Amino acid sequence: MEQQFTAEEIAQAVGSPLVSYLGTGAFGETWRVQEDGRDAAYKIIYREDASSERLRREIQSYRRVASANVVRLDDAFPLAVRGTQYATLAFEYIGGGDLATAIAKGRPTPDQLVDLASGLLSGLGALHSADLLHRDLKPANIALRGGDYSHPVILDLGLAKLLDVESITRYPQKIGTPLYMAPEQLEGSRAMRASDLWAVGAVLYEAGTGMHPFLAQGELPTLEDFFERLKTKPDIPDVFPQEVSSLISRCLSYAIYKRGTVEKAIARLKGE
The missing domain is CATH 3.30.200.20 (Phosphorylase Kinase; domain 1)
Structure with a gap:
């Protein structure tokens, strides 16, 4: 638009x-x-x-x-x-630009990627503790305070729900904006806390690689092909910090229950 x-x-x-x-x-x-x-x-x-x-x-x-x-x-x-x-x-107002713009310019350091993961989980934890869901977390909806990967700020606080808009949580005929939504959302089922965790996994993968976890740049597969891809986790580069790799792998689990909770994800990220 x-x-x-x-x-x-x-x-x-x-x-x-x-x-x-x-x-x-x-x-x-x-x-x-x-x-x-x-x-x-x-x-x-x-x-x-x-x-x-x-x-x-x-x-x-x-x-x-x-x-x-x-x-x-x-x-x-x-x-x-x-x-x-x-x-x-x-x-x-948060100065520094958004994550989508930063990803287009370069990759975060391993330490910054850990901080990015920690910040996103902390923000989601605050929302979930207030019984709120985001439903549309993606790089363009994440600001970087001061332009720093280590200080992410979640934007557009669940506006789909706030405005009673259901259409963007249903998958279009072709792959479009909702590339970071969980499979259950794309199928038209209600979003849940684990749906936001899926988005965290997809966002972190793209931040660290510059690529979407399931799509190549400019690729437009059929709906059926895309859903099949979601059932197989992407390969995570060895350069990723182990705790972030583990987080991404768990978040991008097709089975909802395997994604866990934000609280458990934060504990694992801290090595607890």
């Missing part, structure tokens, strides 16, 4: 000239807004039926999550852009 609004339109809507476009995702586009000493990321939801009032009620559980590895969600409100009211979510 392409950018819909101009900087001039957003500046007029928020009453500040200090705005910059950050990107467009499945639900809308995100802008950095600086005003009155505040530095925030505004996610403007494209869906016309998204209710700002309902979102304000729903985000209370997300606001209880306090973790350096989870973006802080501050508020939900209507924003008038080009004469139309759009439900908008305000997050803390």
